[in-house]
Amino acid sequence: MRKKMLALLMVMALGTATLVGCGGNSNSGDSNDAKTEQDANKEDTEGEDSKEKDFSVSMVTDVGGVNDQSFNQSAWEGLQEFKKKTGAEVSYLESTQESDYSPNLDKQVEEGKDLVWGIGFAMADAVKESAEMNPEVHYAIIDNAYEETPENLTGVVFNAQDPSFMVGYVAALSTKEDKVGFVGGMHSAVIDQFEYGYRAGVAYGAKELKKDIEVKVQYAESFSDSAKGKAIATKMYSDGCDIVFHAAGNVGTGVIEAAKEAGKFAIGVDRDQSDLAPENVLTSALKLVNVAIELVSEKAMNGEEIGGKTYTFGLAEGAVGIPENNPNMDKEVYEKTMAIKDKIANKEITPPYNEETFNDFAL
């Protein structure tokens, strides 16, 4: 009997909980109903007058969340900048579990967004599936190129090997121990760009200086465990490396911390990370997700045909590179690196982006 009562009361508890949602509304109940109706009407007519109303863009983060010091954050900054420039509506939705991707993307469609961004290649399948289910909405994804891209989906990838080559060259010219390190997040096509670009850059610099420079490579198998990044980098520094480059998201904050404690140099990634340790960040391999998001969103807003293909952002778009101010770097090195940048830009050098192209890379 008690159990039955309990069950019954639990139903009531749930009911009450939802009633609170209502209860808050009760004084403005009518207007709220009206609003819901309005929304419904809006949805119905959306097809016809969507061009007249504000263009709305939203992004769904991966499980890193919007304050990840890395590409989710960068993406959101890009959208905010886009809003400032064009007055479009922007919003974001965080995912906390992998199973959130599909419902979250779906939610954005429900809200009548014109363009929905998926941030990160982990969302590739979910974005594609959602795009196929909702042909009227446009989608775009960061860091993923599909083999077959649906008409309403845009892939955005970066030539991350270019800035990685540049910082590799910087590392080669700046190292005193002739030993440098690389800490990767997880093995994937995206991180391969960083690793092999960097290794080729180091090799290129070493050849110029006519010496051998060793590159120690280790993967953290994580994008979030900064303690592990710190441990790996500390080991590398004590093994004689004096410069460590990382491409590992939040793991990298640990790498930079280790550089600070060891008094050695780290090379940042994605954005200018010199604010994390002004004395110890040599430079950063920029991969500006915000620039790409801004550019692609703008194209979509102007009604350009962007679907069904993949955009590659490189030096020409200003979406990759190294920062202009590098207080810890020799001026001479910076100028030489700029020369390398020009060579990459006019395709005199084509930095490798995976193991195969690295092996074929002729110095």
Add this chain to the structure above:
Amino acid sequence: MNKASKILKKPITSTVIAVLFGFIVAAFVLLIAGCNPIEAFGILFRSVFSKPKYVANVIIKATPIILTGVSIAFAFKVGLFNIGAEGQFVMGTVVATIVGICLDLPPVLQFPVVLLSGMVAGALFGGFVGFLKAKFGIHEVITSIMLNWIAFYFCNFIAATKTFHQPNTNGTYPINASGLDFIFNWKKSEAGREVVINNEFLREAVGKTDMNIGFIFAIAAAIIIAILLKKTTKGYELRAVGFNQYAAEFAGINVRKNIIHAMVIAGAIAGLAGALQITGVAQKISTLGAFENYGFNGMSVALIANSSPIGSIFAGLLFAALIYGGGSIQSEIGAPSEVINIMIGTIVFFVALSKVIPVLADKLEKKEVKKDA
């Protein structure tokens, strides 16, 4: 005893009051964050109930946490704190994935085999904790926290192993279609597709979601556990161990055996939650950056439900509705998702404080008595 204090003394009353307080505190937090709480709760309500699809999504989200909630609630009743539900859940997903990829039996067999393998994995993982507790007296909280991490890294290890790892993703291959949920396979089959597309309700609730039969398992598990605890000799023994180990032992109940059994059952339920997540939603495991909190959310569910298995069903639905609707608050009016977490946290906090309410009821009663005198 008058009516008011009678009502106040019911455990459910304190839960309802706790839920109410949670919403009130959340309203203040929303105000501070610069959002209109009425509007926010309106969105929350609408984004949970206004379409069959939303309700379906809440049910999907609730399924794993109901099961982990039942697992934890059950262990509570035996006096054990199953903080290891997270690890048991993860082991359930990992083993179900391995079995689902390696075996390819006919669907009628494959599906139960995958579920069973997940359950066995969770049961072994939980049972080990129970064994350590029973044989050596090592506290289950310590061992299961350690085992959570072992499960976590084991998952990442399997996800990165060559045999299972799908190139250019951060996870494994999906499990063979024969092991997937019946609703999913039906939806993908030609006949099913026809029906789903032509029926508006089904298209919304099934076509556009990961609707699966896991919820039925969750309810069944809750009912079975409730019956086991209340109606069987075994349940009597288990509860006796939970109330007072020494008294139970004195009464001739084998405490050690019951502790191990309790952890095996709790682990099996959490493992089942993991396996159902694989067959119904995820279809594969991915490298985890952090725990996905299925087990830890289950703890909140068990707390809200006051350790009642049946109550866990409703607590799980409430929890899932808050999480799912909370996302809409974020994307529609830009309130931080933390607000929802604060709301859930407050509810759990007030439930934990629920002992206060019967005391208040007592006081009320005494006042009445005085007045009568």
